[in-house]
Amino acid sequence: MTELLEEQVVPRDFYARSAEEQEDFLAQTWCNHCQEIDLGMVNPKEFESKDRIWIEGECVKCGNTTVTEIVEDDE
Structure with missing residues (x-):
């Protein structure tokens, strides 16, 4: 039997990050x-x-969707 697992996606607040980030x-x-x-x-x-964790947005040049995956360091 095959079970499909759905990825549960939760929105985050990009603007809660520092201005530099x-x-x-x-x-x-x-x-x-x-x-x-x-x-x-x-x-x-x-x-x-x-x-x-990832950020989706629009490419400045072409307007297509671009995705940046974030790798957070374990400190």
């Missing part, structure tokens, strides 16, 4: 459509699930 995440991007790095992102929305 926000700036870094919005600048350090990869656009799959443009195939270019660091074009920038606008209209960010942050999400989390059990295993990951």
Whole structure:
């Protein structure tokens, strides 16, 4: 028997991050459509699930959706 597991996604407040973090995440991007790095992102929305945290936004150059996955350091 095959069971489908749905990833439970929870919205987060991107703007709760420091201004420096926000700036870094919005600048350090990869656009799959443009195939270019660091074009920038606008209209960010942050999400989390059990295993990951990510920010979705729109590429500054082409307007397509771009996703930046966040890896948080264990300190």
